[in-house]
Amino acid sequence: MKLFDVYPVNDVTITKALGSYVWDENGVQYLDMYGGHAVISIGHTHPHWVRRIEEQLEKIAFYSNSVNIPIQKELAEKLGKVSGKEDYQLFLCNSGAEANENALKLASFHTGRKKIVAFKKSFHGRTSLAVAATDNPAIVAPVNETDNVDFLPFNDEGALKTYFQTKGKDVAAVIVEGIQGVGGINIATESFLQLIRRLCDQNEAVFIADSVQCGYGRSGKFFSHDYAGVNADIYTMAKGMGNGFPIGGILIAPYIQPKHGMLGTTFGGNQLACAAALAVLEVIEQDGLVEQARQRGMYLLNRLKAIDGIENVRGRGLMIGFDVPAELKDLRKNLLNNLQVFTGEAKPNTIRLLPSLAITRKQVDEFLELLQEEIAAIKNEKVPE
Numbered sequence: 001m002k003l004f005d006v007y008p009v010n011d012v013t014i015t016k017a018l019g020s021y022v023w024d025e026n027g028v029q030y031l032d033m034y035g036g037h038a039v040i041s042i043g044h045t046h047p048h049w050v051r052r053i054e055e056q057l058e059k060i061a062f063y064s065n066s067v068n069i070p071i072q073k074e075l076a077e078k079l080g081k082v083s084g085k086e087d088y089q090l091f092l093c094n095s096g097a098e099a100n101e102n103a104l105k106l107a108s109f110h111t112g113r114k115k116i117v118a119f120k121k122s123f124h125g126r127t128s129l130a131v132a133a134t135d136n137p138a139i140v141a142p143v144n145e146t147d148n149v150d151f152l153p154f155n156d157e158g159a160l161k162t163y164f165q166t167k168g169k170d171v172a173a174v175i176v177e178g179i180q181g182v183g184g185i186n187i188a189t190e191s192f193l194q195l196i197r198r199l200c201d202q203n204e205a206v207f208i209a210d211s212v213q214c215g216y217g218r219s220g221k222f223f224s225h226d227y228a229g230v231n232a233d234i235y236t237m238a239k240g241m242g243n244g245f246p247i248g249g250i251l252i253a254p255y256i257q258p259k260h261g262m263l264g265t266t267f268g269g270n271q272l273a274c275a276a277a278l279a280v281l282e283v284i285e286q287d288g289l290v291e292q293a294r295q296r297g298m299y300l301l302n303r304l305k306a307i308d309g310i311e312n313v314r315g316r317g318l319m320i321g322f323d324v325p326a327e328l329k330d331l332r333k334n335l336l337n338n339l340q341v342f343t344g345e346a347k348p349n350t351i352r353l354l355p356s357l358a359i360t361r362k363q364v365d366e367f368l369e370l371l372q373e374e375i376a377a378i379k380n381e382k383v384p385e
Helices: 047-057 070-083 096-111 128-132 157-170 190-203 224-228 271-287 289-305 331-339 361-381
Strands: 014-018 021-024 029-032 089-093 115-119 149-152 171-177 206-210 234-237 248-252 311-316 319-323 344-346 350-353
Touching (some): 070 271, 096 128, 171 190, 289 319, 289 361
Antiparallel strands (some): 311 319
């Protein structure tokens, strides 16, 4: 049997990881400025995270949600405290797509409506409803196609107001990333998020803050939507939540009432996943990683803006993007192959940086030096002798 070939992969085999570094099978060290799609929040194989998982594994790794699972309540309490959303409710699942799927479903249950508002360049996942709300027809199968999702321009307040004037009473939910990740590190303006809040209130619709990639402290606030000073009705989470252990969840405003059977999961909130997630929150809290992400991000952004050759540097905290002109089209590939630095991308020409929130100032400087070295090398190659 062979693997189903759906991913283009780099010819690198990672066998060891620690903090912001990984090593391949030949012992070559790489600087990880991407964290495996923003998953690594507190650093690879953080000792507290490893110990928490080991201790839980020796007790019980899994039993279903048909019994009391006290560690779920412990996680909910800690998450409420660290996020500042203590009066919210928590539903646990396994991934970001599953979190968004359940959030959209819950909004429809709550309102009795079908219409979803999403935005251009959005990415919300690959499951049925999440992918229908994702602005990428190439990954939407015919069975996922629906007239229930309308896409509006991102950050276009006029278009949003006009839409709600005619269809507002049909809207179950507005789903929006505080910072679009796959879409290219596009930041939702504070006034845009505030308008979504007002329009949802006026029309009794649900505001869903997709925080799968831009949440968990990455932006310099626990949720990037918090910059707007308004609360969403549902927050979706996953990537940084388990530091590599699969777990996702949604925070649900207290006014949304549950009933038995409306949502469900087999593996969501299992004991081992909760232990991993608790370890992440404990390290974030103890080490002040949300504020560190803000400070490291400001430093990195300012330094990047001074580098000649790259364009349109933007981001918040440690969720940063910049555009690469045609003459530097091989920059990301060369950083990996020549200088052993992992970065991410967004089509057509954006490099994305999503390192661990625990990255050190020295490691940030190391990246900046390597980036400038490779830019200079590419430019020198193009100078005729």
